Amino acid sequence: MKNGIIAFFLISSHSGLVAQNQVDEQAIRDIVSDIATAWTNGDGPGFAEHFAEDHDFFVWNGIYMTGLSKSQNAENHQRIFDTMYKDTKHYAVIDKIRFVTEDVAVLTTMSAVVPKSAPAPEHPQVLWSATLVKNSGKWEIVSFHNADIEILDTADSRANAPFPVEVMFEKWYSASL
Numbered sequence: 001m002k003n004g005i006i007a008f009f010l011i012s013s014h015s016g017l018v019a020q021n022q023v024d025e026q027a028i029r030d031i032v033s034d035i036a037t038a039w040t041n042g043d044g045p046g047f048a049e050h051f052a053e054d055h056d057f058f059v060w061n062g063i064y065m066t067g068l069s070k071s072q073n074a075e076n077h078q079r080i081f082d083t084m085y086k087d088t089k090h091y092a093v094i095d096k097i098r099f100v101t102e103d104v105a106v107l108t109t110m111s112a113v114v115p116k117s118a119p120a121p122e123h124p125q126v127l128w129s130a131t132l133v134k135n136s137g138k139w140e141i142v143s144f145h146n147a148d149i150e151i152l153d154t155a156d157s158r159a160n161a162p163f164p165v166e167v168m169f170e171k172w173y174s175a176s177l
Helices: 002-040 044-048 070-082 155-159 170-174
Strands: 051-058 064-068 088-101 104-115 126-135 138-148
Touching: 002 044, 002 088, 002 104, 002 126, 002 138, 044 070, 051 070, 064 070, 088 170
Parallel strands: 051 138
Antiparallel strands: 051 064, 088 104, 104 126, 126 138
16 A cells, blocks of 8 residues: 555656646747747847846857846847848757756757848758756746857768768758748
């Protein structure tokens, strides 16, 4: 009897965690979708919406901003949406969501930015990762880092990759963009 109660408790606990992770995973997927939509709409405040009030941001070109506020993030992104990234579309494909604890997750996403008039790109351009923390029931990005995927820049570099690019970035190539 005692073993049956313990087994029931363990199974019930595991089922609850799986269901919770599905809800949390969907919430994180929604954040990625919101970020891509905000970029495409040129919406700086929308882009910054899911960041913690105090977060770090690493740009692909080496710019590093620590202790960034949501409003600073929104202003910085609005500036680039109004200038160098005006009328561009952001494509994002999630590669992995890893829950480190119930309230900490690491996200890895492949993305690309192209003019709105251009077709979807063949290859991802940037790999971005984010550390998210669940704060008062809401997931927030506390650290964001994006890196240029230079290995995809030329046919020669793709051919000489340590692994086939179709394997490294499989989810991008299988996504419906």
